[in-house]
Amino acid sequence: MNKKLLSSAFLLVLIGIVSIVPISLFANNNLDRLLSREAAAEDIELYFSIIDQQHGNPYQYISRKEFRQLVDETIARLPESIPYKEFDVLLTQLNNKIRCGHTVVSLDTDFLKSATNLAQFFPYPVRIIEGRYFIDFEDGDLPLGSELISINEQAIAGMTEQLSALTVTDGFSSTKPIREIESRFGYYFFLKYGAASSFMVTYKTPNGSIHQAEIAAIEGNRMLANNYYRPVYKQHERYYHFTHLDAIDSLQTLVLTLNTFQANPDWFYEKLASRYNEETKEFDFENLVIDLRLNEGGDRRILNFLYEFIGGGQLNDPSKTVVRNQDIALADYLVGINGSNSSAEVIAKADAYLKQHFTNATEKGFEGEVQNWHNTFDLGIHWKGTAFKGQIYVLTSGKTFSAAADLARILSDMPNVTLVGEETGGGHKARTANMLLNYSLPNTGVNLQVPVIYEEFLNVSNQSTGRGTFPDHLVTQTYEDLLAKKDTAFEFTLQLIGQRSSFGTN
Known part of the structure; x- marks a missing residue:
């Protein structure tokens, strides 16, 4: 698959999960298009009603009273008229307070598609190391490893805190917001600070000298091809393929790169x-590396097959599940369910599913009777060979999310598994996901993705509430490794494998 096709593929993914391009930009390219205070307040109130009635557990990290107060304060601060761009920022910041990575504010698909044709975005990928922003790109006007000091007179210092408020994550993961900013920096910069046809950049070169340069903006699709989802500018193909398999024969090691579960x-x-x-009944390798660092999830059923191959037998991952409502709330504003349209037939099936599986009324809603949901996730593909019993190394980062975070969590408890990298972006103990409803707010066209099923995992290690799964070896890229184009976590893993091999432990 060539890189051009890859760019098109993951732009489609972006349309479904990211919400950072203001509607006003694509309405006759009019950044000054205004929304009345009354219309803005109406959409914010509807946003709250949808979250309050339909979200599986919106008050896991914030009380209803606190969230309602934030909604009221947001409405009270509205001016008589507000640009669509500012409204989008307000709603995105409000949505951040729920701390649910599957609750996403986005704009109409047509507007997001229009973004790919506009040369108004910062062009280069960045790498954030200890709060400092460095150019992570070799073919541009700024040298690889240059430290950004300011962009269009906007200081980089303190930018992470401002941009983090526009991201979504499960709980209080410290890594996901940073990796979110990195992978979508051009869009987040636009959302917070505005579009531009060019950017005046003050930067420090690797040798310490400070320079200024004016760099041209690029179209959204080119910017995304450089830094969203999979870094296609990287040289090794395992970085930019959806999935990839390669071997390191000298270490008897197979490397399974899974950049998505949409495969x-x-x-x-x-x-x-x-x-x-x-x-x-033997494999031709002794060590397995599973790279989940760029994997933001997808088809959860794939976990079953992978677990059969790695752990042997059927996956048993029981959870306590709850929904707040057995009916689809505010269906007049619904536009889709799990990627399908919101026809009466689809809504009826969703209602029937909730009534069938969530029957026990509680103070928080309705509990599900099923605990091991993986029993219902059968692809019809099963591993019939012997389970792999060698050493397994799982690479994780803040972008390891949703089903990928589930896999990292499940494997972390196996005795022959070692996790290397960063805390995952997906919750270790609980999260709200699964059935995803998409609503459209009437006055702004803003779309809202709302997860319906809250899931509290039963077989989990004792980690802090609201955090992701932590690695056995915390390894992040250093500035020196960035300059050397070194994949720090991967090479650290190969060193671990080499040490075990030298002592004959395999």
Whole structure:
């Protein structure tokens, strides 16, 4: 698959999960288009009603009283008229307070598509190291490793705190907001500070000298190809393929890179089966590296097959599940459910599903009777060989989210598994996800993705509430490694494997 096709593929993913381009930019390119105070207040009130009635557990990290107060304060601060861009910022910041990574404020798909044709975005990927922003790109006007000091007179110092308020994450993960800003820096900069046809950049080169340069803005699709979802500018193809398999024969190591779970499960079976000898019931490698650092989730059913291959037997990951409402609330504003349209038939099926599986009324809503939901996630593809019993190394980062974070959490308890990298962006103990409803706010066209099912995992280690899964070895890239184009966590893992091999532990 070539890089051009990759860019188109993950732009479609962006349309479904990211919400950072203001509607006003694409309405005759009029950044000054105004929304009346009454219309803005009406959409904010509707936003609260949807969250309050339909979200699986909106008050996990903030009380209803506190959130209602924030809503009231946001409405009270509204001017008589407000640009659409400022409204989007207000609603995004309010949405951040729920601390749910699956609750996403976004704008109409047509407007997001229009963004890809506009040359108004900062062009280069950045790497954030100890709060400082460095250019992580070799083919631009600024040298690799240059430290950004200011962009259009906007100081970089303190920018992480401002931009983090526009991100979404499960709980209080310290890594996900940073990786979110990195991977979508051009859009987040636009959302907070505005569009520009060019950017005056003050920067410090790796040798310490300070310079200024005016760099041209680029279209959204080119910017995204450089830094969203998979870094296609990286040289090794495992970084920019959806999935990739390669071997390091000298270390008897297989590297399975999973940059998404939005993939055909047949690929997993065929690739892994090709490394297995059915006669001897042995694999042709001793160590397995599973790279989940860029994986923001997808088809949760793939976990079943991967677990059969790695752990043997069926996956048992029981959870306590709750919904707040057995009916789809405020359906007049609904535009989609789990990627499908919101036809009467689709809504009826969703209602029936909730009534079938969530029957026990409680103070918080309705509890589900099923605990191991993976029993219902059967792709019809099962590993029939012997489970892999060698050493397994799982690479994680703040972008390891949703189903990918689930896999990291589940594998972390296995004795032959070592986690390397950063805290995951997905919650270790609980999260709200699964059935996803998409609403459209009538006055602004803003879309709101709301997860319906709150899930509290039962087989979890004792980690802090509201945090992700922590690695056994905390490894992040240093500035020196950035300059050397070194994949710090990956090379650290290979060193671990080499040390075990030298002592004959495999």
